[in-house]
Each structure stands twice: as structure tokens, then as C-alpha cells.
Amino acid sequence: MIKVTPLSPQFGLLIEGDGQTTLDSLDLIPYFNEFNKAEGGALLFRGFKSDIQGFRNVTEKYGKDFKIALTNLDEREYPDQDYSLATVNEGFYAINFHTETNIPYNMNIFWMYCVQPAKEKGRTGIVDGVKVLNELTQSTIKHFEQEGGYWSVSQIGQEEWEHFFPGMSADQMKEHLAGLESVYAVELDDKNSLSFRFEQPPINKTAFCQVDAFIARILDWPEHVLRQDGTQYPKDIITEVNQAVYKHAIWLDWQPGDFLVVNNTRAMHAREAFEDPERQLLVRYSDIAEGVFKNSEQE
Numbered sequence: 001m002i003k004v005t006p007l008s009p010q011f012g013l014l015i016e017g018d019g020q021t022t023l024d025s026l027d028l029i030p031y032f033n034e035f036n037k038a039e040g041g042a043l044l045f046r047g048f049k050s051d052i053q054g055f056r057n058v059t060e061k062y063g064k065d066f067k068i069a070l071t072n073l074d075e076r077e078y079p080d081q082d083y084s085l086a087t088v089n090e091g092f093y094a095i096n097f098h099t100e101t102n103i104p105y106n107m108n109i110f111w112m113y114c115v116q117p118a119k120e121k122g123r124t125g126i127v128d129g130v131k132v133l134n135e136l137t138q139s140t141i142k143h144f145e146q147e148g149g150y151w152s153v154s155q156i157g158q159e160e161w162e163h164f165f166p167g168m169s170a171d172q173m174k175e176h177l178a179g180l181e182s183v184y185a186v187e188l189d190d191k192n193s194l195s196f197r198f199e200q201p202p203i204n205k206t207a208f209c210q211v212d213a214f215i216a217r218i219l220d221w222p223e224h225v226l227r228q229d230g231t232q233y234p235k236d237i238i239t240e241v242n243q244a245v246y247k248h249a250i251w252l253d254w255q256p257g258d259f260l261v262v263n264n265t266r267a268m269h270a271r272e273a274f275e276d277p278e279r280q281l282l283v284r285y286s287d288i289a290e291g292v293f294k295n296s297e298q299e
Contacts, residue, residue: 063111066084079282092274100285112281127250136241143233145201
């Protein structure tokens with residue numbers, strides 16, 4: 001028997017299995033359709049039989065157009081050398097709340113699978129960007145709307161971008177980026193290291209339910225999230241965002257086999273510091289597969 005309860009008030013679902021049902025055999029479409037609702041945004045499946053191959057099977061059944069991280073390639077491990085299926089960043093340090101931008105693409109779905117949780121700490125935080133936005137003062141919201149925002153990406157080595165753009169030469173990759181609407185100031189230095197700017201306003205309509213939400217990496221990488229004039233956001237605004245985020249954050253104590261699906265255009269996530277070297281989480285980034293939503297108008 002499957003038990004379904006709110007993950008937190010007005011946000012997300014916890015779907016608990018009987019310990020015998022596999023995720024591969026479960027029809028997840030009714031749960032994914034929760035993303036079309038005002039409280040939709042995160043699904044945590046717990047108590048289902050699964051493994052790494054099962055995680056791969058489920059993500060490829062319900063996702064499409066998988067991407068890899070353009071940065072931090074050397075901080076992850078890749079089962080079977082599949083760069084679209086990776087461990088989280090190595091190390092034991094805390095990571096502040098952020099969204100997976102997968103620059104220069106915005107991916108709608110962020111998948112996580114817990115192979116082994118840490119014995120202590122190592123939780124993952126999730127926060128609803130709709131609640132964060134509703135918590136901000138009108139003056140701060142107006143500031144974000146007027147200033148917009150963009151990512152400044154610099155010095156991505158050739159080995160890294162070749163994994164992200166397989167089969168492309170430097171000139172082809174540069175031409176491809178220049179043709180994307182949200183990308184500008186594309187440059188390659190004499191070592192073929194890549195730099196560019198990626199437009200990403202902090203306040204956007206979410207995918208699926210189409211509501212306004214605050215989604216930005218202003219807390220974990222404030223030096224890269226810049227205003228239109230190239231300057232960083234003021235410290236008081238960053239502090240206000242920080243307070244709003246931590247007021248509404250929920251923290252997940254991982255269990256082996258947990259499977260988390262997040263609307264990456266609505267929710268941000270974070271990592272609590274830990275010390276257990278056996279902790280292992282896997283991640284993937286994608287769009288939603290065709291036919292998953294019964295009402296395609298919400299895509």
C-alpha cells in the first residue's frame with residue numbers, strides 16, 4: 001500500500017512504499033501531475049526497492065534531454081563514464097541554497113537518488129521559491145525586477161566544455177552559444193578556455209504551474225550572479241533573501257533508496273556539512289519527457 005502525505009505545508013509530496021514495490025514498476029504520472037498544481041514542486045519517493053540502474057531507468061522513462069554540469073566536472077564521479085549520471089560534489093563542506101542552472105541551459109527537472117546517507121548530518125535542504133518570493137519586501141522585489149540578473153561564467157577549460165558539447169570544435173561551440181537567446185559575450189582565450197554571460201533573472205515564471213518564484217544562486221555564488229551593470233547585489237538584499245530562504249527551508253534526512261524529484265524552476269536546494277566518507281548521492285538534470293503530463297498546456 002502506498003501512503004501519500006505533504007512533504008511540507010503547501011509544498012511537495014512524500015510518497016511512501018511498502019518496501020517491496022520497485023520504482024520501475026510504479027506509474028509515476030499521477031504524482032508528476034502534482035507539478036501542475038499550486039503546491040507542486042517536489043516529490044520524495046521512500047520505501048521502494050531500487051538501485052542505481054533503477055534510478056537510471058526511471059529518470060529515462062520520465063525525463064529527456066539529459067545534460068551534464070559545465071563546471072565542477074573534476075569534483076564528481078560518473079558511473080559507467082556516463083556524464084549525465086553523476087555523484088554530487090565531492091567533499092564534506094556545506095553548500096548554500098541554489099538552483100541547478102546547467103548553464104547555458106535551464107533544465108526543468110532535478111533528480112536525486114540516495115545510495116548511502118551519512119551516519120550523521122549531510123541533510124539536503126529544499127525551499128519553495130514561491131514562498132521565498134512572497135516573503136521578500138516590495139522594494140527588494142522591485143530591485144530584482146529592475147536590475148534583472150545574469151551569470152558571469154569564466155575560464156571553463158577545453159576538457160570541460162568538450163564533455164558538455166560533445167563533437168563540437170571550438171568554433172562550432174562558440175557559434176552554438178552565440179545563437180542562444182540567453183547567452184552573450186562569448187569568448188575563447190588563447191588556451192581555448194571559455195567565458196560568457198548567461199541571462200537569468202532571479203524572478204521567473206515556473207515551469208508547469210506557471211507561478212512567480214524566486215530562483216537564483218545569489219547565496220552560494222554571489223560573485224557570479226550580477227546585476228545588469230556588472231556589479232553584485234547589495235549585501236542587505238542578499239541578507240533578506242537568506243532570511244526568507246531559511247525561514248521556509250525544509251531539511252531531508254536521507255534514507256537508502258530515497259528518490260527525490262524537484263521542479264528545478266521552482267525549488268532551490270542546499271547541502272548540510274557532514275563527515276562520513278560513505279555518503280553517496282547521485283544526480284541527473286533533464287526536461288520532462290513527452291506525454292508525462294496529461295495536460296500538455298502546462299509544459
